[in-house]
Amino acid sequence: MQQLIQNLKDHNRKNNYKSAPWWTQELTIKRKRLNALRRRYEKTHTTELREICKKTYHGENSRYQETIKREKINSWKECCNLTSNPNLWNTVYKIATNKHTRSLSMTTLLKPDGSYTSNLNETVQAMLDHLIATDDQTGDTEYHKRIRIQTKEPNQTSDDREFASAGHSRNELADKLAKEATKNNEICHNKIPKSEIVRQESEKTITKWQQHWDANTKGLVTKEYFPNIKERIKMKISLSPNFTALVTAHGKTKAYLHCFKIIQSPECICTHGSQTAEHLIFDCDRLEKERRRLIVYTVQEEDSSV
Numbered sequence: 001m002q003q004l005i006q007n008l009k010d011h012n013r014k015n016n017y018k019s020a021p022w023w024t025q026e027l028t029i030k031r032k033r034l035n036a037l038r039r040r041y042e043k044t045h046t047t048e049l050r051e052i053c054k055k056t057y058h059g060e061n062s063r064y065q066e067t068i069k070r071e072k073i074n075s076w077k078e079c080c081n082l083t084s085n086p087n088l089w090n091t092v093y094k095i096a097t098n099k100h101t102r103s104l105s106m107t108t109l110l111k112p113d114g115s116y117t118s119n120l121n122e123t124v125q126a127m128l129d130h131l132i133a134t135d136d137q138t139g140d141t142e143y144h145k146r147i148r149i150q151t152k153e154p155n156q157t158s159d160d161r162e163f164a165s166a167g168h169s170r171n172e173l174a175d176k177l178a179k180e181a182t183k184n185n186e187i188c189h190n191k192i193p194k195s196e197i198v199r200q201e202s203e204k205t206i207t208k209w210q211q212h213w214d215a216n217t218k219g220l221v222t223k224e225y226f227p228n229i230k231e232r233i234k235m236k237i238s239l240s241p242n243f244t245a246l247v248t249a250h251g252k253t254k255a256y257l258h259c260f261k262i263i264q265s266p267e268c269i270c271t272h273g274s275q276t277a278e279h280l281i282f283d284c285d286r287l288e289k290e291r292r293r294l295i296v297y298t299v300q301e302e303d304s305s306v
Contacts, residue, residue: 022068022075030064206230221249221277249277 037060041053108116109126117123140148210229225247226232237243245251254275258266268275270285280287 022071
């Protein structure tokens with residue numbers, strides 16, 4: 001019994017320990033070596049030997065910290081390559097704000113024969129067999145039998161309307177009703193499709209949005225890139241911090257930082273003007289190579305879309 005309790009304690013202790021995803025066997029060996037050097041340094045009392053052990057320990061500690069940093073970077077790169085989400089920071093934000101939820105798998109259930117379910121299909125089937133009774137007609141009373149007969153008979157009430165009356169085929173009756181509808185001048189808004197209502201309200205919203213956008217004096221730089229709201233909504237743009245900084249002129253450009261007196265001069269490093277987002281895109285000499293590459297890529301995209 002004592003051995004069984006000890007085994008359970010060891011098992012729980014192992015399961016509660018969570019290793020970092022970037023931890024490797026190399027780091028385990030280096031950590032053991034570093035701890036051994038630290039103990040040797042603490043137990044050495046001779047001045048000369050203690051100084052040697054101290055240098056050895058600090059050197060090994062530096063290499064240990066560099067290895068940890070390298071493994072963290074490699075782990076992050078691997079995570080970036082494996083993730084399917086174009087915005088890598090979504091997962092990081094959810095984990096940091098404790099909004100990252102994991103899908104819970106259904107547990108196993110004990111079946112009537114004493115065995116346990118082994119997969120999701122068996123678990124669902126066991127729940128259905130237990131919660132939903134079998135439709136056995138052998139134990140039906142007279143009341144149950146009358147209910148079964150009524151469910152099979154067609155409804156014959158005053159509210160029912162025949163789809164096709166005697167002497168009329170279904171197509172003929174449908175044509176007759178369609179002609180009657182064309183002669184009826186009464187307008188019923190309930191007959192407008194839901195999709196049409198959504199389309200009309202969407203157009204009204206976009207029109208109102210465009211009016212506010214044209215009358216607003218803020219966001220002038222963004223308005224130069226996207227003057228038309230309807231056309232902007234049709235565009236499929238992958239947003240990023242750099243893209244947002246360019247189209248809003250709120251990035252870390254010298255002109256923007258100079259407005260808040262963070263730096264002394266707004267002049268670009270090319271010395272040909274103030275370093276604004278527009279200057280970097282169209283005029284800066286330092287970005288001439290990137291600018292030509294962007295023009296070629298844009299022309300190719302336009303040709304392929306034609």
